[in-house]
Amino acid sequence: MANSNPSNPNASTSKAPTNFDQMGFRPGGGPNHAGVPKVRSKNASGTMRRIWGYLKQQRQALVWVILCTVLTSVFALLGPYLIGRMIDDYIMPKQFDGFVRMGMILLGVYLFSALFTWIQQYMASSLSQNTVRDMREDLFNQYQRLPIQFFDQKTHGELMSRTTNDISNVSNTLNQTVVQLISSVLMLVGSLVMMLSLSIWMTLITMLTIPLIAFITKRISKHMRHFFSEQQKQLGEVNGFVQENISGLKVVKVFGREEKAVEQFREINERLRAIGVKAQSLSGSMGPMMNTMRNISFLVIAVFGAIFAYHDMITIGVIVSFLNYSNQFSQPINQLANQYNMFQSAIAGAERVFEVLDLKPEVTDDAPQSQQALIHGEVVFEDVCFGYKPEVDVLKGLSLHASPGQMIALVGPTGAGKTTVINLLTRFYDIRSGRILIDGEDIQQLDKQALRQQIGLVLQDAYVFSGTIRDNIRYGRLNATDQEVEEAARLANADTFIRKLPRGYDTPLNAEGSNLSQGQRQLLTIARAVLANPCILILDEATSSVDTRTELHIQEAMKTLMKGRTSFVIAHRLSTIQEADAILVIQDGQITEQGTHDQLIARNGFYNHMYQNQFASSV
Ligand SMILES: Nc1ncnc2c1ncn2[C@@H]1O[C@H](COP(=O)(O)OP(=O)(O)OP(=O)(O)O)[C@@H](O)[C@H]1O
Numbered sequence: 001m002a003n004s005n006p007s008n009p010n011a012s013t014s015k016a017p018t019n020f021d022q023m024g025f026r027p028g029g030g031p032n033h034a035g036v037p038k039v040r041s042k043n044a045s046g047t048m049r050r051i052w053g054y055l056k057q058q059r060q061a062l063v064w065v066i067l068c069t070v071l072t073s074v075f076a077l078l079g080p081y082l083i084g085r086m087i088d089d090y091i092m093p094k095q096f097d098g099f100v101r102m103g104m105i106l107l108g109v110y111l112f113s114a115l116f117t118w119i120q121q122y123m124a125s126s127l128s129q130n131t132v133r134d135m136r137e138d139l140f141n142q143y144q145r146l147p148i149q150f151f152d153q154k155t156h157g158e159l160m161s162r163t164t165n166d167i168s169n170v171s172n173t174l175n176q177t178v179v180q181l182i183s184s185v186l187m188l189v190g191s192l193v194m195m196l197s198l199s200i201w202m203t204l205i206t207m208l209t210i211p212l213i214a215f216i217t218k219r220i221s222k223h224m225r226h227f228f229s230e231q232q233k234q235l236g237e238v239n240g241f242v243q244e245n246i247s248g249l250k251v252v253k254v255f256g257r258e259e260k261a262v263e264q265f266r267e268i269n270e271r272l273r274a275i276g277v278k279a280q281s282l283s284g285s286m287g288p289m290m291n292t293m294r295n296i297s298f299l300v301i302a303v304f305g306a307i308f309a310y311h312d313m314i315t316i317g318v319i320v321s322f323l324n325y326s327n328q329f330s331q332p333i334n335q336l337a338n339q340y341n342m343f344q345s346a347i348a349g350a351e352r353v354f355e356v357l358d359l360k361p362e363v364t365d366d367a368p369q370s371q372q373a374l375i376h377g378e379v380v381f382e383d384v385c386f387g388y389k390p391e392v393d394v395l396k397g398l399s400l401h402a403s404p405g406q407m408i409a410l411v412g413p414t415g416a417g418k419t420t421v422i423n424l425l426t427r428f429y430d431i432r433s434g435r436i437l438i439d440g441e442d443i444q445q446l447d448k449q450a451l452r453q454q455i456g457l458v459l460q461d462a463y464v465f466s467g468t469i470r471d472n473i474r475y476g477r478l479n480a481t482d483q484e485v486e487e488a489a490r491l492a493n494a495d496t497f498i499r500k501l502p503r504g505y506d507t508p509l510n511a512e513g514s515n516l517s518q519g520q521r522q523l524l525t526i527a528r529a530v531l532a533n534p535c536i537l538i539l540d541e542a543t544s545s546v547d548t549r550t551e552l553h554i555q556e557a558m559k560t561l562m563k564g565r566t567s568f569v570i571a572h573r574l575s576t577i578q579e580a581d582a583i584l585v586i587q588d589g590q591i592t593e594q595g596t597h598d599q600l601i602a603r604n605g606f607y608n609h610m611y612q613n614q615f616a617s618s619v
Pocket of ligand 1: 415419420
């Protein structure tokens with residue numbers, strides 16, 4: 001889609017909000033499945049204009065939808081009138097020829113009406129599906145461009161909810177409500193005009209029955225909405241509980257809490273059942289109740305119609321037409337209120353989507369961007385201060401220097417700021433003060449994409465995507481040949497295990513890579529980094545979750561990978577970093593000790609203490 005982002009005029013301007021805390025993001029931004037918006041839209045007309053921006057890209061479909069809606073409404077209005085005429089002009093006077101002719105015309109009207117309804121539905125579905133496809137695409141594009149900071153503050157569930165629930169809410173509304181809204185208004189006005197043209201008295205009688213129906217419908221709907229929204233809440237509880245239980249199943253089992261979990265689940269499940277019965281029984285009886293009311297109003301119209309006919313004020317045909325029109329008139333009234341609610345709910349959903357689209361994307365930068373190629377890999381931190389939140393300092397004036405090709409190990413207690421150093425080097429976050437230089441160039445002046453291309457990341461939590469093993473390694477460099485992929489795997493010590501798999505490099509992996517062991521996944525991510533061939537490397541060391549043999553494999557692979565590159569290793573096991581050119585001990589956001597392993601041991605400080613502790617616990 002060529003910049004099909006009509007909804008996002010501000011996307012690249014500096015006016016776009018960047019402070020995600022102030023965005024007023026509502027927790028659990030999903031839709032309200034009862035069709036009632038919990039949150040009314042803040043700027044409905046603005047949001048509608050933006051939805052219109054998407055819609056008008058499908059002009060042809062839109063014209064078809066409107067045309068077909070008008071035609072089907074006209075046909076629907078014509079039907080009762082023709083039936084009345086048939087009764088008065090041909091059935092009552094017993095004119096068989098005319099009766100057959102009129103019958104054929106009516107049949108044609110009904111068939112055409114069905115045809116146009118089908119076209120209308122098809123076009124409306126295309127219109128809404130194309131529109132929400134574009135919205136989903138824009139939203140996904142935006143997720144790719146937003147800074148990591150945004151994702152820190154949102155749960156995955158909430159972001160998923162925006163991409164799926166909120167957008168499907170918009171889609172449903174576009175699909176149903178827009179068409180229904182147009183046809184409801186047309187039917188309402190059309191029926192009224194037709195009724196008035198047939199008989200003013202009968203129109204008044206018909207109108208009398210409407211408020212009663214509308215009142216009762218409103219009362220029932222109110223209860224129903226309450227029950228449905230309660231049901232949705234309980235369903236959320238059940239889902240949440242099941243999800244939590246399955247993710248933490250090992251913990252549940254180890255602590256022997258299965259029975260307790262079943263008991264808790266039974267309670268939540270029972271609550272869902274109870275409210276489900278109320279909601280479903282009321283909604284199930286809604287139709288029959290409406291029918292009864294409609295029948296009563298039919299009766300009223302028939303009785304008064306008979307009285308008027310008896311006094312020769314109207315004909316039998318007019319009574320029949322009225323019976324039909326009364327139905328066509330009351331239906332849109334009932335629907336309009338409901339549609340209004342759905343519409344509001346969709347607008348609120350669209351607003352949540354647009355809120356994300358309006359955020360300032362990460363790649364937009366005020367600073368002039370240099371595309372300079374980084375080839376040496378000299379890294380310097382000069383007095384860097386940073387905090388994730390304004391009120392908390394995480395790094396407090398940290399300085400370091402890594403010469404090209406050096407291996408730098410970062411050690412320190414948990415929460416000291418080791419990962420933060422890496423987060424700043426990759427510009428996942430921007431520093432508060434100080435400078436970070438690569439090859440003498442301030443990274444603020446570098447294009448983020450160009451910068452990240454020079455940095456290889458092997459994280460502790462080895463991430464694989466769904467696809468084959470080959471695809472996963474090729475992720476490092478998309479234009480790599482099969483041979484290069486296999487060579488990278490060999491260098492990463494992954495080739496042997498891959499070849500042992502029945503389908504080798506073509507073995508499909510699922511999203512979590514759960515058909516591979518943790519160590520194997522780690523080797524794949526190393527192969528990926530080998531293929532990418534970055535000049536700076538960041539290794540978050542794998543911890544205890546792999547066996548000793550695999551660990552040796554991984555360490556060997558990492559050594560190969562580090563050769564000739566500036567490497568930062570976040571070390572959890574001090575035994576693996578003894579060969580580092582420099583070990584930096586980070587404590588409370590500052591470097592408290594630095595030097596080689598031997599120098600730090602000789603210094604007899606924090607590092608020596610940590611080392612002795614680990615050494616003691618491993619013997
Ligand atoms: N995304 C975040 N938002 C807010 N605070 C954060 C975020 N990430 C880390 N922190 C905080 O910053 C501090 C430093 O965290 P960091 O992850 O750099 O520590 P670390 O030294 O890598 O720890 P570990 O060895 O446990 O991984 C911690 O106090 C942590 O709570």
